[in-house]
Amino acid sequence: MNTSDTIFALSSGGLPSGVAVIRLSGPASGQAIQSLCGRVPPERRASLQSIRDRNGEKLDDGLILFFPAPNSFTGEDCAELQIHGGRATVKAVLAALEDMEGLRAAEAGEFSRRAFLNGRMDLVEVEGLADLIAAETEMQRRLAAEQASGGLSKLYDSWAKRLTHARAMIEAELDFADEDDIPGSVASQIWHDMQKLDQEILNHIAEARTGEIVRDGLKVVIVGEPNAGKSSLLNYLAKRDVAIVTDVPGTTRDVLHADLDLAGFAVRLYDTAGLRKTDDIVEREGIRRTQSSMAEAHLVLLLSAAHKPDWHEFVQGYEVPVLRVQTKADSRDASWPKSDADVIISARTGEGIPELLDLLSLHLPDLEAGGALALPTRQRHALNLTMAREQILLALGSAESGLDVQAEYLRLAGQALGRVTGRVDVENLLDVIFSEFCIGK
The missing domain is CATH 3.40.50.300 (P-loop containing nucleotide triphosphate hydrolases)
Structure with missing residues (x-):
């Protein structure tokens, strides 16, 4: 799978239909629109244009949109062609795109994969988007919408920040203990929060069965x-x-x-x-x-x-x-x-x-109407969250082993948590340390 290619696909579902949407993503998206329509419309503004193949034969009239990077679904240059949804019409436009150099048909899930790789979505949001498309009931829709919009990711990110902060305090005590503006035993202040975090993760994991249902x-x-x-x-x-x-x-x-x-x-x-x-x-x-x-x-x-x-x-x-x-x-x-x-x-x-x-x-989950559904929904969520909690407990129980050992357990906890969203080892401890202390002023 070459991520430098420009990909295209029918994204609007089965044919025939009143309207069919063909999506493009990649560096040649604008060039493809130029070749098909003669010009690229103003960014993010729908423009009614004729679509022609390389021989100049008119294929259809449709609404054309162009979304320049990085502010697009995938983070790359993107384009959409909203055309009539007849099978022959769609087939002809897809054939014209395939005939262009540097363009190829997208593989399954490749648009969402590129959005993840370019930092537009994390893994939890990608999974939520897939669930939102597949949702058949109101509660499935609510759960998927919460994930796809980043509601669950915000919870995990807040936990990751607390772990990063805890490690920063430990690093500050270990590395800068001789500085006058580092209060004594800074690290001891964070263990109470780690105990609270352990309980929060435990409560969250307990809701995995509800999320599954x-x-x-x-x-x-x-x-x-x-x-x-x-x-x-x-x-x-x-x-x-x-x-x-x-x-x-x-x-x-x-x-x-x-x-x-x-x-x-x-x-x-x-x-x-x-x-x-x-x-x-x-x-x-x-x-x-x-x-x-x-x-x-x-x-x-x-x-x-x-x-x-x-x-x-x-x-x-x-x-x-x-x-x-x-x-x-x-x-x-x-x-x-x-x-x-x-x-x-x-x-x-x-x-x-x-x-x-x-x-x-009576055996359905009792969820508050209109409330947020920040629930773990997949086994991999529960497994990685359980691993993160185990590392936090090891950190809490390793006081006699020294702060450096405790910091390593917290690093492993953050790594396990990062595997849920796909964000692993992205924290910068020194940024946190220098933002909270006046070291080297």
Whole structure:
């Protein structure tokens, strides 16, 4: 991947469409616009111009924009062509660009990669942008927007500055202890803040599960014996035939899923093979996958159509919340004993479904409406934050080893934190030291 090339791509999605946007980035962006349109429009002002290929044949009329470096999405010279979204029109303009020397089609994610490399976005913002494009629910949109706009990065940057400040105080005490304007034991003043920072990071890591649920959805696995109504419930909630429904036990052999939007959160429902003893090798593999899904679930819906279900039999050994769901309420009569189920439903009539959804909602994260969603959303966030915290704890517990050892642990903590955003070893300790003390005046 040559970052000195000028790249181009259709950035507006599927065709045909009313308008198609072709984006360019790189040093030859302005030259490409000059060749296609005869002139480069004033920067950041849309200009209606004719677009022609190298032979002078008119391809389309469109709005042309030019964004000079460094004030563009990628930090390079950028341009946009807003043209009609017909397949043939877009194909012709892309072919004209490909025919130009120094231009090539962009690789997947290359515009965002260049924005990161040029310091326009950090890794957390890049990931947030990807999530924002993929967001399907309101809470996914809010979470991604918080990250893409730098909200989460600001939190991590503030922590990084506190680590840098702590190291600066230690360096000041080690290197400039003989200066009159360095107060004694300066470094001792920063350990209280490091204890607070440790607790803040710990609290933040504890929210990783919430971030996972908001971003990827609440994982709900539907289990029970064969013919308990698992596939019928999945189809009812999905409002389409996701799973095959028959009276033959063991119809479902693999794990199927459907996605719901519940109170703005994504909920992913998994239909699984019925749990029973069987000699069928394929059905046994389906049951193994069911058990694996239960172990990874945020919530299990345990379904049963029996008069007196043995709920404990199916979920023993699994540390996961369980909702007991009695099915086929439309076939119950007065002779049935009182159920100890959490809810009784019918996928045929819809009876009890609103109550089931209310119970599902209780397992969604409790987030304050309109509040900031500064949550870790990926495993790499949690891993690096955990590593940073471990180094801070080592620094706090190494007083007998000397300030130089403690400073090294804090350096490693800052490095781990920097790996979250992609900013590693960018601090300048001397700048901090000389800004806070009048050394060498």
